Amino acid sequence: MLVLGIESSCDETGVALYDSEHGLLAHQLHTQMAMHAEYGGVVPELASRDHIRRLVPLTRACLQEADKDYADIDAIAFTQGPGLGGALLAGAAYANALGFALNKPVIPVHHLEGHLLSPLLGDSRPEFPFVALLVSGGHSQFMAVRGIGDYTLLGESVDDAAGEAFDKTAKLLGLPYPGGAKLAELAGHGRADAFAFPRPMLHSGDLNMSFSGLKTAVLTAVNKVKVENDGADIDEATRCDICRAFEDAVVDVLAAKAELALHQTGFQRLVVAGGVGANRKLRARLGALKGVDTYFPPLSLCTDNGAMIAFAGAMHLAQAQQAGAFDVKPRWPLAERMQTMV
Ligand code: KG4
Numbered sequence: 001m002l003v004l005g006i007e008s009s010c011d012e013t014g015v016a017l018y019d020s021e022h023g024l025l026a027h028q029l030h031t032q033m034a035m036h037a038e039y040g041g042v043v044p045e046l047a048s049r050d051h052i053r054r055l056v057p058l059t060r061a062c063l064q065e066a067d068k069d070y071a072d073i074d075a076i077a078f079t080q081g082p083g084l085g086g087a088l089l090a091g092a093a094y095a096n097a098l099g100f101a102l103n104k105p106v107i108p109v110h111h112l113e114g115h116l117l118s119p120l121l122g123d124s125r126p127e128f129p130f131v132a133l134l135v136s137g138g139h140s141q142f143m144a145v146r147g148i149g150d151y152t153l154l155g156e157s158v159d160d161a162a163g164e165a166f167d168k169t170a171k172l173l174g175l176p177y178p179g180g181a182k183l184a185e186l187a188g189h190g191r192a193d194a195f196a197f198p199r200p201m202l203h204s205g206d207l208n209m210s211f212s213g214l215k216t217a218v219l220t221a222v223n224k225v226k227v228e229n230d231g232a233d234i235d236e237a238t239r240c241d242i243c244r245a246f247e248d249a250v251v252d253v254l255a256a257k258a259e260l261a262l263h264q265t266g267f268q269r270l271v272v273a274g275g276v277g278a279n280r281k282l283r284a285r286l287g288a289l290k291g292v293d294t295y296f297p298p299l300s301l302c303t304d305n306g307a308m309i310a311f312a313g314a315m316h317l318a319q320a321q322q323a324g325a326f327d328v329k330p331r332w333p334l335a336e337r338m339q340t341m342v
């Protein structure tokens with residue numbers, strides 16, 4: 001089964017071809033970062049228009065990379081949400097038009113399920129069950145994953161997601177958009193303990209998280225340094241120290257909550273996915289947890305991409321085929337049906 005995956009939920013157009021027998025055959029990405037940079041954030045209308053421009057050339061590039069033709073495609077998976085409405089519509093319209101033209105099934109995929117399953121595209125694949133830590137720009141969640149489609153929410157951020165906190169803090173430190181990765185880079189040059197920021201909800205006893213207070217703590221620290229320096233802006237070394245203290249605080253919270261999630265579920269496998277999963281400090285810290293096997297997607301598949309959507313689509317397809325006509329469900333809550341719809 002050859003599945004074409006389309007991702008267009010935000011500012012990256014991702015297209016990929018996943019073969020259920022031979023794995024990922026091709027993966028093409030166009031990032032709109034440079035286009036949005038001058039506005040300091042994603043401009044939804046520009047994002048939608050750019051997705052429309054990129055989808056066909058990226059698909060052609062994928063087919064060429066995999067040495068395949070349109071006729072070889074068995075199904076088309078696309079990100080149905082969550083994301084920017086217009087950007088999602090561009091991908092949905094393209095996927096459906098292609099499905100209609102090729103007379104092939106079109107599979108809507110939840111963006112976060114794509115992230116959640118992306119570590120299964122790596123060289124060492126986790127077995128079920130596992131705890132998934134999903135840390136993207138819009139979400140920070142712990143899930144118990146017992147199989148494809150069997151996801152239980154264990155806890156989540158009650159305000160800003162970790163990635164959002166990285167981005168907002170980067171902005172207030174004057175770093176160019178998108179700031180999260182840049183902040184992490186500067187943190188690598190900062191000194192430990194030069195600043196002390198809170199670890200919100202560290203001892204809340206549950207798996208919920210709160211990161212919005214951290215940016216306020218950073219703002220307060222910046223203003224204090226400015227007052228001490230007679231109004232002069234913070235210098236580069238101080239900026240790096242602040243980035244370091246911020247990153248340490250986020251990583252401490254995520255690591256402590258990850259340990260709690262593993263303890264609560266009794267699972268021994270941890271999977272980390274989403275853009276913040278590219279953070280080296282977080283990877284090192286979670287990778288060193290004792291008695292736990294930790295899995296990450298390949299770095300190139302941490303942020304948004306079409307490969308994870310193609311893969312999730314292939315999994316849905318396989319599940320639907322396996323289910324067959326004789327797979328009856330005498331006890332079947334309607335809510336579960338909504339979750340497993342392909
Ligand atoms: O998963 P993703 O590509 O998009 C969403 O679905 O939201 O995640 C993007 C997020 C952004 O908030 C970005 O700042 C963050 O991932 N991010 C990082 C790093 N690279 C990307 N955060 C911390 N350290 C990084 N190295």
Ligand code: ZN
Pocket residue numbers: 111115136137274275303304
């Ligand atoms: Zn994402």
